[in-house]
Structures are given as C-alpha cells and as structure tokens.
Amino acid sequence: MRDSYEVIIIGGGIIGTSILWNLKAQGFKGNVGLFERGDALAEETSAKSAGAFRNLWGSRINMQMSTASIKFLEAFEKEFNIPIGFHKHGYLFTFYAEPWERVKAYKPTFDEVGVRAELLSPQEVERMVPGLKAGVDHMDPEIREFAGFQPLAGGLYGPDCGSFDPSAAAKGYTERAQREFAESAEIHLRTEVKRIEFERDKVKGVELSNGRRIGAGGVVLATGPWSMQLLAASGFHDDENLPVDPIKRQLFVTNLPDIPGYENIPLVIIDRGIYFKYETGNLQIGRADPDQKSGFDQDASLAYYKDEIAPYMQERIPGTEHCNVRSMWGGLYSITRADHNGILGTHPAYEGLYLACGWSGHGAMVAPAAAQALAELVVHGSYKTVDASPLRFERFTEDDLVVEEIVI
Numbered sequence: 001m002r003d004s005y006e007v008i009i010i011g012g013g014i015i016g017t018s019i020l021w022n023l024k025a026q027g028f029k030g031n032v033g034l035f036e037r038g039d040a041l042a043e044e045t046s047a048k049s050a051g052a053f054r055n056l057w058g059s060r061i062n063m064q065m066s067t068a069s070i071k072f073l074e075a076f077e078k079e080f081n082i083p084i085g086f087h088k089h090g091y092l093f094t095f096y097a098e099p100w101e102r103v104k105a106y107k108p109t110f111d112e113v114g115v116r117a118e119l120l121s122p123q124e125v126e127r128m129v130p131g132l133k134a135g136v137d138h139m140d141p142e143i144r145e146f147a148g149f150q151p152l153a154g155g156l157y158g159p160d161c162g163s164f165d166p167s168a169a170a171k172g173y174t175e176r177a178q179r180e181f182a183e184s185a186e187i188h189l190r191t192e193v194k195r196i197e198f199e200r201d202k203v204k205g206v207e208l209s210n211g212r213r214i215g216a217g218g219v220v221l222a223t224g225p226w227s228m229q230l231l232a233a234s235g236f237h238d239d240e241n242l243p244v245d246p247i248k249r250q251l252f253v254t255n256l257p258d259i260p261g262y263e264n265i266p267l268v269i270i271d272r273g274i275y276f277k278y279e280t281g282n283l284q285i286g287r288a289d290p291d292q293k294s295g296f297d298q299d300a301s302l303a304y305y306k307d308e309i310a311p312y313m314q315e316r317i318p319g320t321e322h323c324n325v326r327s328m329w330g331g332l333y334s335i336t337r338a339d340h341n342g343i344l345g346t347h348p349a350y351e352g353l354y355l356a357c358g359w360s361g362h363g364a365m366v367a368p369a370a371a372q373a374l375a376e377l378v379v380h381g382s383y384k385t386v387d388a389s390p391l392r393f394e395r396f397t398e399d400d401l402v403v404e405e406i407v408i
Contacts, residue, residue, distance in 0.1 A: 006030025048331025
C-alpha cells in the first residue's frame, strides 16, 4: 500500500469496482487505490441483491443511464472474458387504475429515449403470468378489504430488462484493471476507512481503522448504506451529510408453483410491492416494504414471508400457496429519502470528494453508466456521455428532486 494516491475509492462493490475500471480505461494517469473492508469484493449489497436490471423508469436520467448500462452489460462477457449470467427475461410492472393512467403518459418519453416498452391490457398480463388473476372477485373478501386489493388496470412490460450477476461483473472489472494497469490500479481488502480527512475544505486523505493515514487528492465514496455513517465519522453535520438510510430487504427462494409455464415469466411486480422471478428451477421472491425501519439489521425472517408475502401473493396468483421457502437472505438498500434516486458527482462543500451512493435499490443496474459518468467528471471535469447532473447533491437544497414514480 502506498502512502498516498491520486484517487482513493472507498467501497469494493459493483459501483466502486466499475469506477476503478472506468478511471483507468478513460486514461487517468494517477495511482488509484480501492479500499474494501471485507474479505472479498462485492460480497455485501452487490451479492445480496436480486441482480436485476431494467430501463423502465419515470425519469429521463434513469432511462438514459439504465439503457446505456444494459448495452454495456450485454457486451460484458465478450469484453471482459468472464460470464456474468446476463439474461433478458423482461420486466412486468402491474398497476391499479389511478397509477396506470400516469404510467401510460410515459410512453412518448420511452419512445424518444429508445426504451422498448409495451402497455398491456389486464388480459395480456394474465397470459404473460400463468395463474395470475387481474380481477378481485375470486379473492377472500376480508383479505381483499384489509390489503386494499384493486383490479389490475394494466401492465408495463420491458423486453430488454433482465438479470445478471453483479459480483461476477465486479470481478471482471477488477481483474482487467489489474491486468492492464497493474502499476497504478491497486485493490486492498480488509482495509477499513475510519474517516475521510480534510484540510481547509479540501480532501487530504483517509484514516484507516488501524490508525494509518493515507494521502489522497480525491476520494470517491461508494460505500452504499454505510455512506452516511462514514461521513458522520468524518465530521459532517446533518446539512452536509447525505439523506440516505440503510433499509433491510429480504429475498426468499421457493419451489415453483404447480402451474405450467413459470420458466418463461419475466420479473413480475404485483400488489403490495411483491416481486418475483424464475431462478434456476425456483422462484426468487421479495417485497419492497414501505414500513421497514432504518437500520443495519440484515437477518431474513421466515415469518416475514409467511405473514407479509405469501397470503397476498396467493390471492393474486392462486396456486402459489404451495411455494415453500428453500433458502432466504437479507441485505441492505441505501435509500435516498427525498426522491429514491442515486447521488452522483462532487460534494459542493468539499473539493475532491466524489459521491456515488444512495442508489435506492438500482445501483447495480446503472453501475456501468454511473461509473463512466463519474470517471468523466474526475478525468475531464465534466460529463461527456450521459449528463448525470440531475443526480447532483445540490438538488436537495435547490428543490430540484428527481421524482421517480416507477419504483418497486
């Protein structure tokens, strides 16, 4: 480990590793050090995510970044010589009447940006997801009333959406970076940054948990749900810190329902934030819980599946009551409280501090474009491909939020 680097990247997930590669690929001549506190790269949020990607969004910046990222991921195996499980199985959002009217209005923007999106009728949704019933007459009246079930008014389908393995992609980025830029791209595992150090509002370096101080001309914060915690330890006041909370998400792997055709379903989002996809002979099921409290607990709970997912999923799709949990795990989203979108770019109060965090569950799927954009900012001082300025930190004080309606 050197005594100083031109740039230090904190965090070795899919975001941090892709930034490392992009900095060097874009011609950054200085030494770059990536510091990861864990025993391996991409073993936290990257490894515990659903690994899905989509370009169906309500905001133009997310459409642009995800479309560019999908194109990059599609060529990843050939370019980096490593399999990442890239598969376009599609995404299907289902909507009640009121939000459906708003979502339909995005179709012209989808067409303009180049996002392939199909608006489906309730009958077409039923044909795409075997066993799903778009109406509510078949449901238990008490559960229907308690859960607020409504008839499905339509579905938004994206054929270019799918899944990949973020941890494998992170490995591909770092292996190639070290192979082609061995003298100036370093990765240090089991290296925990205790705080970032500043001198007269300018990045000076970092202090490690063992007390060692490493100098840096710039620091990239790619620490996901731990970003706010690290900045607080670095002396940031509330108005300077990130409005980002760690929120637990849980995933459950079950057997397939006794319904033919589930090998060909897209990733499906139904009532109450429940989503599921086919996964190597099983179903992978999760739920975006709006009532989940902030915290670093990552324990998965079988009771959560039985109480908060299964009863409602089987009302919408009779037959899924026979889906029994085979494995489960928990992980963390870094939720940006104000608008559920990432924070990318410089920190306005501290020269040399770059932010790439708060992705609210879609960091992996925009990592290629986000990393390219941040690398452009470091190397050239401005964005050259996708203009990522809507994701700047200042949007919170400028009342210029990136409002996103199509979220899970």
